[in-house]
Structures are given as structure tokens and as C-alpha cells.
Amino acid sequence: MLPFARVTIIGLGLIGSSIARAVRQAMPTVRLTGHDFDPAVRTTADTLQLCDDITDTAGAAVIDADLVILCVPVGAMGAAAAGFAADLPADAIVSDVGSCKAEVARALAEALPGATIIPAHPVAGTERSGPEAGFASLFHKRWCILTPAEGADPIAVERLAEFWRRLGADIELMAPDHHDRVLAVTSHLPHLIAYTIVGTASDLEEVTQSEVIKYSAGGFRDFTRIAASDPTMWRDVFLSNREAVLDMLQRFSEDLTALQRAIRLGKGEELFDHFERTRAIRRGIIEQGQDDPAPDFGRSHD
Amino acid sequence: MLPFARVTIIGLGLIGSSIARAVRQAMPTVRLTGHDFDPAVRTTADTLQLCDDITDTAGAAVIDADLVILCVPVGAMGAAAAGFAADLPADAIVSDVGSCKAEVARALAEALPGATIIPAHPVAGTERSGPEAGFASLFHKRWCILTPAEGADPIAVERLAEFWRRLGADIELMAPDHHDRVLAVTSHLPHLIAYTIVGTASDLEEVTQSEVIKYSAGGFRDFTRIAASDPTMWRDVFLSNREAVLDMLQRFSEDLTALQRAIRLGKGEELFDHFERTRAIRRGIIEQGQDDPAPDFGRSHD
Structure with missing residues (x-):
């Protein structure tokens, strides 16, 4: 039926x-x-x-x-x-x-x-x-x-x-409000960050756009994918879910400032500890079938 | 020979x-x-x-x-x-x-x-x-x-x-110094941002780690890949290329603040214009063979 x-x-x-x-x-x-x-x-x-x-x-x-x-x-x-x-x-x-x-x-x-x-x-x-x-x-x-x-x-x-x-x-x-806070972190903030960094890279004077494109396989290219998403859709998302996005962004900025400070002060151990613990989330995503288990998203390497 | x-x-x-x-x-x-x-x-x-x-x-x-x-x-x-x-x-x-x-x-x-x-x-x-x-x-x-x-x-x-x-x-x-500035933007900054956001998502109280994993296909999962990279390698990169990374990070933070402000003030046109122009870089990367031309990095859907 x-x-x-x-x-x-x-x-x-x-x-x-x-x-x-x-x-x-x-x-x-x-x-x-x-x-x-x-x-x-x-x-x-x-x-x-x-x-x-x-x-x-x-x-x-x-x-x-x-x-x-x-x-x-x-x-x-x-x-x-x-x-x-x-x-x-x-x-x-x-x-x-x-x-x-x-x-x-x-x-x-x-x-x-x-x-x-x-x-x-x-x-x-x-x-x-x-x-x-x-x-x-x-x-x-x-x-x-x-x-x-x-x-x-x-x-x-x-x-x-x-x-x-x-x-x-x-x-x-x-509940709708909880949805909006969960998606603010798993979807909206990642899109905002990706749009930002791709913009930052485009605007540099000393590094040309051609260089950004050529050496994008160092990590940057990953961000360009979601920054190629529909601009109308995403403008609306940020305006509609403003409060949750701004709140998550605030937390992100605080965490970024902490890592920035660790780099400036040369605190290697603090950086290492942070980088070590983020691996577990990737494992969970793979185990639950929410991403390709192959390395590099299964991108073809010839 | x-x-x-x-x-x-x-x-x-x-x-x-x-x-x-x-x-x-x-x-x-x-x-x-x-x-x-x-x-x-x-x-x-x-x-x-x-x-x-x-x-x-x-x-x-x-x-x-x-x-x-x-x-x-x-x-x-x-x-x-x-x-x-x-x-x-x-x-x-x-x-x-x-x-x-x-x-x-x-x-x-x-x-x-x-x-x-x-x-x-x-x-x-x-x-x-x-x-x-x-x-x-x-x-x-x-x-x-x-x-x-x-x-x-x-x-x-x-x-x-x-x-x-x-x-x-x-x-x-x-030249080595130019290399270090180019890679700061195409590789080091993206890794730092990815490590940060994955950490931010892990630390939320109201959104559980299980929710972050479940709904990661909204964009977040893309960041978890490079945040699963070798912690020792990346600790060393940030300490060795400190000046260039901190400089690029400063520019990124300024751009993020500008978008944050546009969201807070409801400036839809400014958001749209920014999201529109970031598509060109992706096209360049695909055209120059630096990423998979298939949507979603060629991830299997099925």
C-alpha cells in the first residue's frame, strides 16, 4: 500500500x-x-x-x-x-x-x-x-x-x-528548534566557513588565483566543493537560522583563537592533543555509513 | 637514462x-x-x-x-x-x-x-x-x-x-618563502580550520556527538577527512610555518567577521554576492584536473 x-x-x-x-x-x-x-x-x-x-x-x-x-x-x-x-x-x-x-x-x-x-x-x-x-x-x-x-x-x-x-x-x-541547532553545526557553519576561506584565498594579492588553484590538492580543494553550492539557497539558510548560526560561529571563533594562540606561543603539545582527538569523529562517520570509507573520499587517483 | x-x-x-x-x-x-x-x-x-x-x-x-x-x-x-x-x-x-x-x-x-x-x-x-x-x-x-x-x-x-x-x-x-605563503593558504589554513570546526562540534553540550555524526552529510563530514590527518605532521607544520599561517588566519578571521556581520544585520545581497563568486575557483580546480569532476568528489551514492 x-x-x-x-x-x-x-x-x-x-x-x-x-x-x-x-x-x-x-x-x-x-x-x-x-x-x-x-x-x-x-x-x-x-x-x-x-x-x-x-x-x-x-x-x-x-x-x-x-x-x-x-x-x-x-x-x-x-x-x-x-x-x-x-x-x-x-x-x-x-x-x-x-x-x-x-x-x-x-x-x-x-x-x-x-x-x-x-x-x-x-x-x-x-x-x-x-x-x-x-x-x-x-x-x-x-x-x-x-x-x-x-x-x-x-x-x-x-x-x-x-x-x-x-x-x-x-x-x-x-523538535524544529533542536533541528536548527544541530544543523547549524553539521551543515550551516561548515558552509559558512568554506565560503569564507574560498573568498579569503581569492582575495590575496601576493598569492595568485592561479597558484591557489594549482596547489589546491593540499587541502583547499575540499572546501571549494561546498563553497560551490547554490548561493540563493545558502543566503536564505543563514538569514533564516541566524541565531543558531551566529551562536555556533561564536564558539568556533573562540576555538580558533585558542589554536591561534597555541601556534603563536609554540605550544606543540596543545596542538598535538587537539589534532589527536578529532580523528575519532571521522571514524564514527565512516562506521555509521555517512561517508565513503575509502581514503580521500574515494577520489580516483588514476 | x-x-x-x-x-x-x-x-x-x-x-x-x-x-x-x-x-x-x-x-x-x-x-x-x-x-x-x-x-x-x-x-x-x-x-x-x-x-x-x-x-x-x-x-x-x-x-x-x-x-x-x-x-x-x-x-x-x-x-x-x-x-x-x-x-x-x-x-x-x-x-x-x-x-x-x-x-x-x-x-x-x-x-x-x-x-x-x-x-x-x-x-x-x-x-x-x-x-x-x-x-x-x-x-x-x-x-x-x-x-x-x-x-x-x-x-x-x-x-x-x-x-x-x-x-x-x-x-x-x-622560492622557499613564497612556497610557504602559498601553501599556508592552500593547505595549512584549511587544515587548521578543519581541525578547529571538528573540535568545536565535538565539544557542544546540547548537540551530542552522535547527532554530529548522524547528520554530518550536511557538509560537516567533508571537514572531518582532513581533520583525520597525522597529528605529529600537522603540529610540526604549524610550528614551522608559524608566521605565514598566522597571517593567513588573520585575513580569514577578518573575512569571517564580515560575513558574521552580514548575517547579523540580515544583509542578504552581501551574502549572495560573496557566495556567488566562490564558484569560479571550483571550476578552475576541476578544469585543471586538480579534483574529481564528478559531483560530491565522486563519492558513491549507493
Whole structure:
């Protein structure tokens, strides 16, 4: 028994198009409808046959849906939901894939009063954007965090959980505020740091951009991957999850200052002790299947 | 015509053992001798048959060498060189693979007065350590930077360059101080930042280590790879290249403060503009073959 028979995806970028492909593969009888605000993306989605129907308006996309998933930048969630509010069937479940949950939940509740809203966040992605970048296995063995409001219908939560399980994801339930603090450290702060260091390296005068590129295999190239992520998506994340990001950033800066001081004072033992203990986290990530066990992320070395 | 007939490797970890394997593959008639200060590493190197001979002392390893390569942490270079100074043939070339060049050049010149020293730095590696971690293709299409002192014998430089070309590397010549500033940004600062953020994430009270691991696919896991690198090697790098690292760190901190301020004040346009321009560097790295062109470093999704 399928959790949903008619699924609508609003926003057909990396995540939306990956959901479409994964649904096709895992639940081929589901009727898939898609919409994107960008006509060019709709045309591409049509050409790629991502969905059974690509509609020109968000309202037309949701009119007979039993699940609507918003896959737009978090700052656009409220407006996107308002765009189909009048056409949403009363028994439809609305979800999203946004990287921040507290503010998105507020925006969706405001735009869709009375609707059944179960926010979600599949912790998966690549640095690519757009409908061509998606692929069906993106969510395999990744965590999908559901953040239902207190008192949310448990049957609706379970249907959405089952939907994501069929796409290959593992499910966790979390309060929205806690989600936002956890993701501030495991996702938002890393992106901010990566964007910063890539900017710093680009702006040096005595070291040319060409040198930065040539010798990037010393470590820098790792940071350029996530700093190549979608700028709109990430601008919205930092604005939406401002408090948690600023708090984590404060802690990071304090720790960086401590290491800076250890370098300045030549405190080798303090540096060694710090570098020694960070290995354990990598081991945990590998053991739990959250990264490639091969060295160097399994990059090809010829 | 081989650039060298008898090559000695002092230090048989990731880099030393990769050189041994690469020499075996590219120049099978070279007589390879190895030594490591750690008896357990010597035993492993023997078992793996990395070299024709593994000697118990550094002196015995160099006695008939025409190239000696030091592959030990940069802080141990001087002592390692002093350990074989009395046995070094007058016509041997001494080189190293250290990540900092100015201080290593000074340490080697002091330990080996009158010797022909051509420092080098192959910009390649993985997060693994030890003799089992090496592999022959590690240097393929990576840059090897030679930092000969002013007035160094050009024939010796060219022989060493040819040696590295045969291991698959491209060659660049650079002044030691400039090398140290370039690598401070493309390698040392990224490692320091990665070590810091992994430490910050481990120390949070409200977000458990288990949560950090579970949701690391949001970006954090990328940082854990280089933060799993050898602690001794990296302690020495930061102490040896202190000035350049502290200077780059200062610039990074200023840039981070600017982004922090943009987030606090809700300046979306400023964030967007910054995130937009960091994509170009990634493209350059891919175009120049310095990273895997596949999304997500080519990590397996499935």
C-alpha cells in the first residue's frame, strides 16, 4: 500500500528533481506532478520527463495532490505556499525539504492556515544545482528529519516517514528548534566557513588565483566543493537560522583563537592533543555509513 | 637514462611508502633502500617489500645512495639528517617532501654542511598515515614544488625534477618563502580550520556527538577527512610555518567577521554576492584536473 498516490513537487532543482527520480524508481505507480517558478526549469523538467505533468501554475499542480513537497529556497517557502493555498485539497499533506525548520514551519502555517503541515529535511545533497543535477539514489542511507509540530496527526507523520523510507532514507523525529541547532553545526557553519576561506584565498594579492588553484590538492580543494553550492539557497539558510548560526560561529571563533594562540606561543603539545582527538569523529562517520570509507573520499587517483 | 640509480627513503609513512611504490613501478631497476626510526614501521615495510633493503640505521641506508629523500615530519628533518650526515656520500643529492620549505632548508643546511640539498614538496596526500597507506599513483598529475636555494646546481635540480616527473608529477620551481605563503593558504589554513570546526562540534553540550555524526552529510563530514590527518605532521607544520599561517588566519578571521556581520544585520545581497563568486575557483580546480569532476568528489551514492 503506497503512502501517497498523487505527489506534487514544487521546485524542480537538485532536491526536487531527485525526489521525482526516486519516486519514479521506488513507487512507479505514483502520479507525479511538478511545478517550478522558472519557465526554463519547467521546460527542462518536461524534456527530462521528470513528472507525469509539469504545470504552469502552482495551483494547477496541487489541485488533486495528496502530498505536496516544497523544494524551494527556505526564504521562498511562504510565498510558494501562498501561491497554491486556494487550490490545496483539504486532505492533502504539505511538506518541504528546507534546511531550517522553525522559520519554515512558521511561514507555512501562516500561508496555509488549517492545512496538515509536516516539515521535513533530508540531509543529503551535492554542490550541483538545477533539474539536471538530481539523481534517484541521493537519499539512500541518508537521514530525513521530520519536525512535526506538537499535536500533529501521527498518521500523517507516519505516511510521510514511510514515503521517505521508500526513497531509501532513515527517519528521525526532532523538535524544529533542536533541528536548527544541530544543523547549524553539521551543515550551516561548515558552509559558512568554506565560503569564507574560498573568498579569503581569492582575495590575496601576493598569492595568485592561479597558484591557489594549482596547489589546491593540499587541502583547499575540499572546501571549494561546498563553497560551490547554490548561493540563493545558502543566503536564505543563514538569514533564516541566524541565531543558531551566529551562536555556533561564536564558539568556533573562540576555538580558533585558542589554536591561534597555541601556534603563536609554540605550544606543540596543545596542538598535538587537539589534532589527536578529532580523528575519532571521522571514524564514527565512516562506521555509521555517512561517508565513503575509502581514503580521500574515494577520489580516483588514476 | 635514469636520473638516479640508488635511492634512499628515510621515513616510510604515507609519502615515503608511496614514493617507494611509485619508484618500483616507474623505475624498476632503481635500487631502493629504506629506513624508518620506528622499528615496527621497518618490520611492516619489510613485510610489504617496499624496498630492496630496509636498514636498522639511517647511516647504513644512505651509504651508497645518489638520492636521499627525507619523508619525516618537518620538525624532525634536522635530527633525521644529522643521523646520517657522517655516512652521506659526497656526490649524493639530499631532498625532502616537507610541507614547509624555509625552515626545513635551514635545518638541512645546518645538519649537512656542504651537501647538495634540493628541497621539494609534492602537493599530494590522503588522510591516512603509515606504510600501508601509500600507493604508487599518489603523485600522478599532482604538482611537486622544488625550492632550490639561490645558486643551487641546475643539474642537480633537473635530475630531481626528472625523478618526480617519472613518478607522474608536474614540476614547479619556487622560492622557499613564497612556497610557504602559498601553501599556508592552500593547505595549512584549511587544515587548521578543519581541525578547529571538528573540535568545536565535538565539544557542544546540547548537540551530542552522535547527532554530529548522524547528520554530518550536511557538509560537516567533508571537514572531518582532513581533520583525520597525522597529528605529529600537522603540529610540526604549524610550528614551522608559524608566521605565514598566522597571517593567513588573520585575513580569514577578518573575512569571517564580515560575513558574521552580514548575517547579523540580515544583509542578504552581501551574502549572495560573496557566495556567488566562490564558484569560479571550483571550476578552475576541476578544469585543471586538480579534483574529481564528478559531483560530491565522486563519492558513491549507493
